Amino acid sequence: MPPSAPSRIEIVGLSGIPEVAAGANLARLVLDALAASGDALEDGDVLVVTQKIVSKAEGRVVTADAFEPSALARETAKTWHKDPRAVEAALAEARRVVKMDRGVLITETRHGFVCANSGVDASNLAAEDALALLPLDPDASATRLRAELERATGRRLAVLISDTFGRPWREGVVNVAVGVAGMVPLVDYRGERDSQGRSLSTTQVAAADEIAAAAELVMGKLDRVPVAVVRGAAYTPAEGSVKPLLRAAGQDLFR
Amino acid sequence: MPPSAPSRIEIVGLSGIPEVAAGANLARLVLDALAASGDALEDGDVLVVTQKIVSKAEGRVVTADAFEPSALARETAKTWHKDPRAVEAALAEARRVVKMDRGVLITETRHGFVCANSGVDASNLAAEDALALLPLDPDASATRLRAELERATGRRLAVLISDTFGRPWREGVVNVAVGVAGMVPLVDYRGERDSQGRSLSTTQVAAADEIAAAAELVMGKLDRVPVAVVRGAAYTPAEGSVKPLLRAAGQDLFR
Numbered sequence: 150m151p152p153s154a155p156s157r158i159e160i161v162g163l164s165g166i167p168e169v170a171a172g173a174n175l176a177r178l179v180l181d182a183l184a185a186s187g188d189a190l191e192d193g194d195v196l197v198v199t200q201k202i203v204s205k206a207e208g209r210v211v212t213a214d215a216f217e218p219s220a221l222a223r224e225t226a227k228t229w230h231k232d233p234r235a236v237e238a239a240l241a242e243a244r245r246v247v248k249m250d251r252g253v254l255i256t257e258t259r260h261g262f263v264c265a266n267s268g269v270d271a272s273n274l275a276a277e278d279a280l281a282l283l284p285l286d287p288d289a290s291a292t293r294l295r296a297e298l299e300r301a302t303g304r305r306l307a308v309l310i311s312d313t314f315g316r317p318w319r320e321g322v323v324n325v326a327v328g329v330a331g332m333v334p335l336v337d338y339r340g341e342r343d344s345q346g347r348s349l350s351t352t353q354v355a356a357a358d359e360i361a362a363a364a365e366l367v368m369g370k371l372d373r374v375p376v377a378v379v380r381g382a383a384y385t386p387a388e389g390s391v392k393p394l395l396r397a398a399g400q401d402l403f404r
Numbered sequence: 405m406p407p408s409a410p411s412r413i414e415i416v417g418l419s420g421i422p423e424v425a426a427g428a429n430l431a432r433l434v435l436d437a438l439a440a441s442g443d444a445l446e447d448g449d450v451l452v453v454t455q456k457i458v459s460k461a462e463g464r465v466v467t468a469d470a471f472e473p474s475a476l477a478r479e480t481a482k483t484w485h486k487d488p489r490a491v492e493a494a495l496a497e498a499r500r501v502v503k504m505d506r507g508v509l510i511t512e513t514r515h516g517f518v519c520a521n522s523g524v525d526a527s528n529l530a531a532e533d534a535l536a537l538l539p540l541d542p543d544a545s546a547t548r549l550r551a552e553l554e555r556a557t558g559r560r561l562a563v564l565i566s567d568t569f570g571r572p573w574r575e576g577v578v579n580v581a582v583g584v585a586g587m588v589p590l591v592d593y594r595g596e597r598d599s600q601g602r603s604l605s606t607t608q609v610a611a612a613d614e615i616a617a618a619a620e621l622v623m624g625k626l627d628r629v630p631v632a633v634v635r636g637a638a639y640t641p642a643e644g645s646v647k648p649l650l651r652a653a654g655q656d657l658f659r
Contacts, residue, residue, distance in 0.1 A: 154624030158415040248657045255657065263573040272598045313609065316571055318518040319580070320651050321590045321610030323617070335576045338625050343527045354568065354625065355576030362578070363618030366637050369409030370593050370609065382621050396575050402503045402510065 151336045151354075152383035161188065162367030163376040168275055171208040176297035179376055188378070190304045195379040196294070197364035200312040200327055201273055201281055202375040203290045209282045210274055216241060225249070235269060238280050242267035258283060261395045262327060264314045284310065287328025288390045295330040307331030307384060311361040324365035326357040326391055333385040334358075335393050355394055356384060406591045406609075407638035416443065417622030418631040423530055426463040431552035434631055443633070445559045450634040451549070452619035455567040455582055456528055456536055457630040458545050464537045465529055471496060480504070490524060493535050497522035513538060516650045517582060519569045539565065542583025543645045550585040562586030562639060566616040579620035581612040581646055588640040589613075590648050610649055611639060 165182040169175070179196065183189060190196075204210055218226065218233035222240060226233035229252035236254065240246070243256035247263055256267045260283065268283040284290045287310040295308040310328030315321075326334060334357035364377035420437040424430070434451065438444060445451075459465055473481065473488035477495060481488035484507035491509065495501070498511035502518055511522045515538065523538040539545045542565040550563040565583030570576075581589060589612035619632035 151624070154417060154622050154629055156417045156419065156622060156629075158618075158621050160413040160415070160618070162409060162411045164411065250657055253657060272602055273600065275600065318651055318656060319610060319613065319649050321608040321613065321649060323578075323610050323613050325574070341625070343625075345528065345530065347527055353576040354620065355574065355578050356621070358574065358576065358578050359617040359620050362614040363413075363415070363621060365609065365614050366413050366611070366618060367409050367411060369406070369638075370596070370598075374409055374411075383624075394574050394576060396573055401573060402505055402508060 151338055151341065152385055155381050155383050158363070158379065158381040160363055160367050161378045161380065162374040163378060164374050166202070166373070166375055169202045169205040169375075171205065171210070173206045174297075175202065175206050175294055176301060179298065180301055182376070190298065190302045190306060190378070191380060192305045193381070194304065195307045195309060195332065195360055195382055195384070196298065197309045197311050197361055197377045197379060198294065199368065199375040200268070200283055200287070200310055201270070203284050203287070203310050203328075204281045207284055207290065209284055210276070210279050211282065212276070213238070213271075213278045213280050216280075225254070228252070232271075235266070235271060235280060238269045238282065239266040242269055242282055260287065260327070261392075262314070264312070268312055268327075283312070283327065288330065288392070289328075291328035291330035291389070305331075305386065307386070307389065309357055309361050309364075311364060313365065324361040324368070326361045326394060329357050329389040329391045329394075331386060332357065332389050333387045333393075334389065334391060336385075356382075357391070357394060406593055406596065407640055410636050410638050413618070413634065413636040415618055415622050416633045416635065417629040418633060419629050421457070421628070421630055424457045424460040424630075426460065426465070428461045429552075430457065430461050430549055431556060434553065435556055437631070445553065445557045445561060445633070446635060447560045448636070449559065450562040450564060450587065450615055450637055450639070451553065452564045452566050452616055452632045452634060453549065454623065454630040455523070455538055455542070455565055456525070458539050458542070458565050458583075459536045462539055462545065464539055465531070465534050466537065467531070468493070468526075468533045468535050471535075480509070483507070487526075490521070490526060490535060493524045493537065494521040497524055497537055515542065515582070516647075517569070519567070523567055523582075538567070538582065543585065543647070544583075546583035546585035546644070560586075560641065562641070562644065564612055564616050564619075566619060568620065579616040579623070581616045581649060584612050584644040584646045584649075586641060587612065587644050588642045588648075589644065589646065591640075611637075612646070612649060
């Protein structure tokens, strides 16, 4: 049974997190920033953490020169005025090219995410010529961070690693979950009845994606707010994983 | 220039809205429910209102018998165990069929939304055999509601009409904006620089969709919470429209 919707949710952006270096202890940085802001975690809080600082902490920011452009990457980069090393990085991180047209490279990453450039991104990085790759296993990143934060605070928490993805048909990116720990990511209404006793046509709501989207509202792209606390959201506690959010290839009309 | 991200956002679900009849004054119902809950609107509040109660108020809930199934609708319904009248309604509300496979009918509605069944939905309706169609002009619905609420309260507001849409590649529906008034729906970062002075790879964030997603967290599907107030979100005031969120056909790799 899905959890009842709460009447009030609060979303707090956590500023004061310094530039994250490879090997940094994210849990410690989050707790220090919380303490500095006079806040503390509460049972049920969902921490939403941008992929970028997780990748930085995990050493997934690499120099662009690590990628030797293939003929395909060189040709694509030339046509569309891109850095051939960045194109090569996107191809290297992909297990399938979904669309490659008009300078847009949409791939399925090794994790199964369908997004632009395999999530490879050059913005908000300290080093020149650097590329941030998605974490190798964002669920594991979320699980580790959750365990450390729960141990340090004694609170029951959930952690989402987020990234902004584009989507077909609609303009603009939205923040989605790429790693999930501590919650069931899909709220399942199958078998539930509406107020009139009829079956619901909507069967599953992507709650983790909606929480990630909500968190983006306090993160922005220019402000240094890589972590948000979402307080009061209803969810079903669980070990958690992003996998239920990824549609199986055989079920997807758009593959 | 995009507005700075706020440090704190609050989302309040508005219960206590009665069953909405055709011709109902939604502004009055919202204000009464707010007063009963001891809350009042503040400058900058974004009201997110589910499409369903807007359609009810605007008489867009119709009897299924109003739709005479075509041969196509009858065949589709038979194969996939659906109501042929509901299939006919979805086809009648469409200007294009995007995909029709495995019992899933994805269309482009007359407004330009790409969604399942043209947004036609039978759940949470009082009458037997009724179908809710999307509002004829959700931007106009949002604009009217905003004007009435601003006049009654003297506050500067934004209003989003929302519906839950599925998406390719990821499971679960998410709430998105189908009508917008009072805000620029896309936050534009084009020309902005990151913390290191580099161009951002993400150029536009679908803020209205993220606000709609955030609101869904207090709405749920079973609870009677058709309105949420999102307080503290940063946005650029404007007349507003959902149209900037709809990708032009020529720009969309997935048409």
